[in-house]
Amino acid sequence: MKIFTILSVLAIIIYGCASGKQIQERKHIPFSNDLNIITPAEWGGSAITDSLPVHEISKITIHHGGVYFSPDSDAVAYIRELQSWSRNNKHWIDIPYHYMIDFEGKIYEARPIRFPGDTNTSYDPRGHALICVIGNFEKQHVNDKQLNSLSRLIARLMKKYHVPLNEVKTHRDYAETLCPGKNLYRYFQNGSIQKRIKDVLSNK
Ligand SMILES: [Zn+2]
Structure with missing residues (x-):
């Protein structure tokens, strides 16, 4: 009986360690080969018909949508509308x-x-890879899924275009704007985005 009890306690301890390890492993953010980026053909975008002089990526710059976005809204509809507004308006x-x-x-x-982005503000977007997190982060909070995808996408672009971490910044670092909103900007200010990116890069 006593041996049985000791064995049970040992089993619990071993199991506990194992699950502790599992949880720790799950914290590692996998590298970005499995990002499953949804292409314009998949989200129903219309093909590009015009062009601009091409550019070479040397910076990665983060924006927010700047419009309040309810988390249960249809992101695809939003992106399609943004495409027609960008072209028509x-x-x-x-x-x-x-x-x-x-x-x-x-x-x-x-x-x-391969084409530079556009902006309503005064910086020159040539050379910048532009990532927009949908939402208004002056008012809303960015969630963990968004932070994870953002870090993984940044890591992938850094590796592909040889962009150093100190060239990963936000719109407000270049122009007079609140973009990407204080609730997203704070992760750049306190270094936690940079830490996530380093974690992704070290787990490739
Ligand atoms: Zn912006």
């Missing part, structure tokens, strides 16, 4: 950003990355 070649991230952390390819 702004006369840009496409959505001003190269990638969009929704509240589920899904990543959508927007403007082809």
Whole structure:
């Protein structure tokens, strides 16, 4: 009986350690080969018909949508509308950003990355890979799925285009704007996005 009790206690301890390890492993953010980026053909975007002089990526710059977005809204409809607004109202070649991230952390390819983005503010977007997290982060809070996808996408782009971490910044670091909103900007200020990116890069 006593031996049985000791064995049970040992089993619990071993099991406890094992599950502790599992939880720890799950914290590692996998590298970005499995990002499943949704292409314009998949989200129903219309093909690009115009072009701009191509550019080479040397920076990665983060934006927010700037419009309150209810987490249960249809992100695909939002992105399609953004595409027609960009073309019809702004006369840009496409959505001003190269990638969009929704509240589920899904990543959508927007403007082809070989073309520079567009902006209503005063910085020159040539050389910047532009990522937009959907939502208004002056008012809303960014969730963990979004932060995860953002870090993984940034890591993938850094590796592909040889962009150093100190060239990963936000819109407000270049122009007079609140973008990407204080509730997203704070993760850049306190270094937690940079830490996530380093974690992704070290787990490739
Ligand atoms: Zn912006």
